[in-house]
Amino acid sequence: GAGVSQSPRYKVAKRGQDVALRCDPISGHVSLFWYQQALGQGPEFLTYFQNEAQLDKSGLPSDRFFAERPEGSVSTLKIQRTQQEDSAVYLCASSLGGVGTQPQHFGDGTRLSIL
Amino acid sequence: TQLLEQSPQFLSIQEGENLTVYCNSSSVFSSLQWYRQEPGEGPVLLVTVVTGGEVKKLKRLTFQFGDARKDSSLHITAAQPGDTGLYLCAELRNTGNQFYFGTGTSLTVIP
Numbered sequence: 301g302a303g304v305s306q307s308p309r310y311k312v313a314k315r316g317q318d319v320a321l322r323c324d325p326i327s328g329h330v331s332l333f334w335y336q337q338a339l340g341q342g343p344e345f346l347t348y349f350q351n352e353a354q355l356d357k358s359g360l361p362s363d364r365f366f367a368e369r370p371e372g373s374v375s376t377l378k379i380q381r382t383q384q385e386d387s388a389v390y391l392c393a394s395s396l397g398g399v400g401t402q403p404q405h406f407g408d409g410t411r412l413s414i415l
Numbered sequence: 416t417q418l419l420e421q422s423p424q425f426l427s428i429q430e431g432e433n434l435t436v437y438c439n440s441s442s443v444f445s446s447l448q449w450y451r452q453e454p455g456e457g458p459v460l461l462v463t464v465v466t467g468g469e470v471k472k473l474k475r476l477t478f479q480f481g482d483a484r485k486d487s488s489l490h491i492t493a494a495q496p497g498d499t500g501l502y503l504c505a506e507l508r509n510t511g512n513q514f515y516f517g518t519g520t521s522l523t524v525i526p
Contacts, residue, residue: 341519342421344516391458403460
């Protein structure tokens with residue numbers, strides 16, 4: 301497709317389970333961002349990749365959160381030992397160039413619910 | 416932690432009315448973006464403003480960047496139901512890699 305694709309769209313997990321969220325950016329886009337959006341709030345930055353390099357992971361809330369982009373295209377956000385406070389929409393965005401040089405294009409997100 | 420303040424938080428108006436929403440920070444923006452997000456979708460970029468005092472128009476939407484680059488406003492003329500959504504401002508800090516989003520203004524335009 302032409303846009304950023306995220307899967308699954310919805311994920312329900314029990315507290316303590318591990319989850320993996322996938323992002324397929326627009327082909328050729330160098331930059332990839334992950335955000336966490338709580339209900340009624342704006343997105344909060346989690347991490348940033350330029351190609352395969354994770355240049356900024358300062359927004360990851362704990363060491364249970366891990367992101368990778370091994371070949372510089374598809375990215376996976378993994379959350380280990382999920383907690384109820386992890387329930388949120390996880391958004392992925394990509395842009396053609398470096399941060400701030402080109403617009404970010406967002407996917408429609410994965411809505412994660414932890415029971 | 417949300418570092419940008421947006422107001423009002425919620426706004427419900429009748430079709431055809433005008434409205435203004437605001438985005439404020441205690442620090443200077445290097446650049447500011449406005450997005451609209453509809454339920455179940457990701458944010459969509461509307462505009463980027465860079466220069467203090469800058470005004471940009473996008474059909475019925477007028478975006479203004481404050482002279483001191485610490486505030487911005489979005490004015491919608493003759494609102495339509497299709498304008499309904501969450502309006503977000505976001506700034507790119509000089510430190511580099513992070514876009515900081517505001518808390519958003521949830522707009523409902525009633526037909």
